Amino acid sequence: MSTGGAVVEPPELKKFTGMQRAAAMMLALGQQHGAPIWDQLTNEEIKELSAAIAQLGRVPTVVIEFLMVEFTSAVSSMSALHGSFESTERLLESLMPSDKVKEIMEDIRGPSGRTMWDKLSNVSEAVLAGYLKNEYPQTIAVILNKLRPDHAARVLSELPQELGIDVIMRMLRMETVQKDVLQHVEQTLKSEFMTNFSRTQRRDTHESMAELFNALDRTTEEAMLAALDEKAPESATRIRALMFTFEDLANLLPAAIQTLVRASNKRDLALALKGAPEETRKVFFKVMTERAAKLMRDDMSAMGPVRARDCEEAQGTLVRLAKTLADQGEIVLVDPKSDDAMIF
Template sequence: MDAQSEHVSNSSSGLTLSASGEDRRLSGAERAAVLLLALGEEHGKRIWEGLDEIEVREVSAAMASLGPVTPAMLEELFVDFLKKLSTNGALTGNVDVTERLLNSFLPGDRVNQIMEEIRGPAGRNMWEKLSNVPEQILANYLKNEYPQTIAVVMTKIHPEHAARVLSLLQEDLSLEVVTRMLKMESIQKDILNKVEQTLRVEFMSNLSQTSRRDSHEIMAEIFNNFDRQTEVRFLTALEEDDRESAQKIRNMMFTFEDLLKLDAASCQTLLRTIEKDKLALALKGANEIAIEFFTSNMSARAAKMLIEDMETLGPVRLREVDEAQSAMVGKAKELAASGEISISKKKGEDEFVY
């Protein structure tokens, strides 16, 4: 490694920088990440190439979780490196920026491996990472593996985590694993490497990929928890600025109108869980199509009583109608999560899982 890259990687004085009025202490890896972000792809390439495998991983992990770096922080950092530098803009270290930088000088398969480790559970090696995977997720994966493979994994992860995973497996399988662990002698290095490689390719890779959620999906969930007026206000404003994103969010949301796509059995199950006064209030602000849909899934007597209850209500606040309709949507999601009903955005589409 050349002197320049060694200075970037090993700097460890923990310079205290001020960000947003608060002191913030950066580690050596974080300081190196800030400098490499500022240098960019073209000027930072030589430094990246001078780092060894462990240094690349440490700096990459620090960069991916760095967050905002203000111009003031940059200036103090560069003074510490004996190279005064001023900048007009701020930098942000995140996963996407890190991946783009790594792709500029590393092979794609190596970048993928590094990014999978960053996105996946914390830990310096495979076994530390496995110990940080929720026991239910790990047990669901291991239940389809050979008992000997499970035994190897159980001997390598933290004992308390192994205990929780074993308790979630079927009794006959967990007992077989325990038996094999008792009879297990030293594990050959090639066998251990094979198990580790299989876990990295088949399990950790999928785990890191599934953990990456689409930003529109996240926003759709947030919008689903707005009251109706706030939801309309935000979507209307977003459509003016970014129509495509607004449409994606709208398509992912589950709203009161989507209840009209329930099949008869699901609708009737939902109606049995809604209090009569809440149902009348929710439908008070609904259109004729919605009223017809719900009353058609009720007995004639119950439908007649519902219409009478709605008429008795008289004028109601829009906020109260929104709250009642939101409560129906929330109850539908609860029933779907427990498997009691099936909900979808359009008839014939795949079921939504909440």
């Protein structure tokens, strides 16, 4: 290590950058000797140095001795130091307030150590897009911005085109996301999406896909099912059988349709019926009073031209309402012509 009092640079030191050398020195100094130095650093310098310590890994003793020649007698008994997120956090906690430590550590490894985003990157783009299409565009932009670019691109391509463009515009204008916003998004993903996703993994995949297809807009749904007909016709048939669509509502018992009409938002109902075939409209009008049916027709006429997408969204809202009513035991989602129909 030394010759005639002169310190010889160890060859191991060559692979350490200037920042890594500073990180190793600060890690070796610890709380007692390092505190005065930390106090002189700016927040940015602390973040940069902390990041270097967290990623440092194993530091050979000869390097420590060279960097800390004045403390050779104290460190010569060490075989090595090991820099990690945990050792960095412990060191910082001994030097500064906990809120400041939390801010620095989150900048280094993210609010949850990036584990949430790692997990999300392993979720199928179709499944993730099926969940995200019901979120606000700004929330989708935040999430896609945290994913790997290749995975984010595949998810984006699964979203409805208009929504996808909106998300892209928001990503282009996006600045630094506030930590509390990011934490809220992560917590929502953990509690709502990842929990439900782990449950659906144990179910029949066709059942899961049927629910996903139920959430798609009509054009995308038809296009995907048509493609599936060619590649996996048996799966396409099974998914269709499991899907519950707006047209299926017309096959319910009159009492169930009447309950659905009473529980629905009248504008949603008018929009849904405006985009429905005349035969389906007649089924709904039949369970209404004559006056209510006339008012509904008048409301539909007063709307004038409406976007097909708005009609499809309203129909989807009614399907979700029907499923909620069924879960509550208020209606039964069964075709009266089937063997499972209930007779009143």
